Amino acid sequence: MATEAMYADHFGLTERPFTLLPDPGFLYWSPQHKRAFSVLEFGLLSRAPITLITGEVGSGKTTLLRALLEKMDATLTIGLISNAQGGRGELMQWVLNAFDIPLPAERSDYVQLFQAFLDFLVEEYGEGRRVVLIIDEAQNLSVEGLEEIRMLTNVNSNKDELIQLVLVGQPELRDMVHKPEMRQLAQRVAANFHLGPMNEETVAAYIAHRLVTVGGTGQEFTPEAITLIHKTTGGVPRLVNQLCDLSMLYAWSDEAAEVTRTAVDAVLNDGVFFGAASEPSRYAKQET
Numbered sequence: 001m002a003t004e005a006m007y008a009d010h011f012g013l014t015e016r017p018f019t020l021l022p023d024p025g026f027l028y029w030s031p032q033h034k035r036a037f038s039v040l041e042f043g044l045l046s047r048a049p050i051t052l053i054t055g056e057v058g059s060g061k062t063t064l065l066r067a068l069l070e071k072m073d074a075t076l077t078i079g080l081i082s083n084a085q086g087g088r089g090e091l092m093q094w095v096l097n098a099f100d101i102p103l104p105a106e107r108s109d110y111v112q113l114f115q116a117f118l119d120f121l122v123e124e125y126g127e128g129r130r131v132v133l134i135i136d137e138a139q140n141l142s143v144e145g146l147e148e149i150r151m152l153t154n155v156n157s158n159k160d161e162l163i164q165l166v167l168v169g170q171p172e173l174r175d176m177v178h179k180p181e182m183r184q185l186a187q188r189v190a191a192n193f194h195l196g197p198m199n200e201e202t203v204a205a206y207i208a209h210r211l212v213t214v215g216g217t218g219q220e221f222t223p224e225a226i227t228l229i230h231k232t233t234g235g236v237p238r239l240v241n242q243l244c245d246l247s248m249l250y251a252w253s254d255e256a257a258e259v260t261r262t263a264v265d266a267v268l269n270d271g272v273f274f275g276a277a278s279e280p281s282r283y284a285k286q287e288t
Contacts, residue, residue, distance in 0.1 A: 017216065017244075022063040036061075039053065040053060043166065044076070051192065060195060082137060083140060125160070138167040197234050207229070221247075228261050250266050
């Protein structure tokens, strides 16, 4: 029997509750995540030219996106770019690929790439569908790349936007958008939200939620253990997952009935937990 199966069986769970893969089935709707999701939905329903969602690494942005994609209906045509990089022309190829648009024969010609995308937008509009381009990890784009993406929102038909953008990324994306040379892009951001870290109360509820989701009681961690987990991780969900996973493994190896502060301390003292809460950005604010 695999170690992870024994650890799950020991606590009466159907599977590991703290895996790092983004899974909407595990999504805990903290007050912040509810607000972020509401902003995402509002951006789409209000036909906002650009919706901006930012947060620290591991704050749950990608999981929110997956939950959003599961709710979309046939009136929206969604294209997702997970990690776009490159200069002029290369970025346009990413966009075409996101919508499965065949590349023109002379793919190096930017005008032809843009025209192929424009033809697609007009066709979708004619069929009564709205086009939404989601760019995850958008902080990896250059200022020039962001401006190129912004230019897409200039395409319209009468009063209707032919394309909406959803930019998702780390806090530095927000800094880029606020640069003076990005004022035209900033003016088109009609909906935005920043996901900050969880407070201790939310961390406790988050841990309990994930445990209950896989058949647990939600009481497998003692309050003292949760306090240390919050202090160590700074309330960042991905770091909470990492430390909880290791702490449950240590508790299982000690044949303990619950995860105590002793197990968490042992993980930290052994140096097997490589996560650490980063310095908060100027946008970070713990939920209250």
